Amino acid sequence: MKNFWYLFAAYSIIWTALCVYMIRLSQKNKELQVELRNLRAQLERILTK
Amino acid sequence: MCKHSNSFIVLMLGSNIFLQQVLALLAKDLKTEWRTREIFTSMFVFAVLVVVVFNFAIGADTELIRQVASGVIWIALSFASVLGLQRTGQMESEEDSLQGVLLALHDRSALFIAKMLAQMLYLLVVVICTLPLCGIWFRIDFLACLGALCVAFALGMLGLSIVGTLFGMIALHTRACEVMLPMLFLPVSIPVTIAAVQATAQLIDGKRLRDIADYLVLIGIFDVVFFVLALIVFDYIVEE
């Protein structure tokens, strides 16, 4: 198993980077959806007043 | 027959107006520059500084310096180009003359061509002043291959000017203009830099024009492609 650590490093980096990016994106999406819902509710309240 | 000749006359007149506008804009830029000689001075001094600093960085080995000479010259030209474009852009935004010029123009690409020719002329003057100094410091006889060198430099400078002018106009509208211009200009102009450096190095080594033909073809294709592309997208840059 010569050069195993290079293989390990390569795959770890790929997976870490992709997972971090995916998690960041979905967290950002969730935050934005929450804010959108709040703002829409606020807009409805203003319109019904 | 009459219809054809009419449309030909319209085309000639149209292109005549276009040419007149290009020349007028070019004359205006050159006249302004001639009064202060600010852009040329900063470009020339910077190019000389780059050459001198590289000389010290590389060391005293004459053979090594001779080998990297063409690279050093073209780096100096690229950086001087960036500097010149930044100064031009700064002066334009200070005077805010761009909108007025655009309104007066029949065809907006006249502005692009004028700016590109101006930039090329500045680079040409910088080259004419810097090459003799490089010849002395690097102990290279440029006169031996002067004709071929002119062709290589002309094509290379044209490429740098086209890309530089385009990105100069884009960077003008961004907040961090000084950072954005080199970031945009330098990577995109890599084919010109590589080909021009190789062509110049081979000419210095004693090769003939036909030996560097493929490098010149590469730069030529780059120039044509980016010139056409620039003319197409220029309207999108300047329109409000």
Place this chain on the structure above:
Amino acid sequence: MQKWWTIMLFVMAFPCIYLCMNRVFHATVMCITMNVAIMLIFLYAPTEKMQGIVQKIFYFHVSSAITMFFAFFLVCVASIMYLWKNSDWWDTIALSAAEIGVVFCTLVLITGPLWARPIWGTWWSWDPTLTLTLVLWLIYVAYLMLRIETYDPKRARFAAILGIIGFVDVPLIRWSVEKWRTLHPKPVLIQEGGTTGLTSAMLLTFLVCLVAFLLLFFYLLRERMSVVQSRHALEVLRHDIDELCVG
């Protein structure tokens, strides 16, 4: 037997693409394909005799590279469409594809040296493809910097222009770098005679990896586009609320 598998996969691709319009289905298929790819890489694909176990980096390295090129091609197409149609949707695609392209580009630039070091003995050899990847990284990072985050109609236009120029420059950069340096080892996938240097098991593994990466790319594209569109919707809503409050 393998031929039938290939044909079946190809036929199933089209309804799968249609069904992947659904986000959950897309995510599921992507996870399954990625898992299958990993199993194939480590359990099915034979270890290459000369390069040893490090050769397995190739599957993800080349898949990332192809995905990266596809992403930048998409940026170019979306930029042209944006300038032509002046539609925000195309601009969103361009921005998202550029960002994901830069991510994959970074992965290629990291895995490349990790593969090169044990095989060629050096971390970096200026071979044409890796050099092209480096230059593309520089160009598209400049693209993202040109954008930053605030939506400004002119900035999107400039970015679109850079997106087109960057991709048009690719063959020229490639040609110039090839003339400049000829250390690049002959490509393993396709050699002169048209035969592959890979065994059929390796080729199958590679294709599955490629499909997995493309599915991943489209999933990330969806998520990123959703972020951009949500931000834009937020701005519009805030603007509306402000107007109503003032009025």
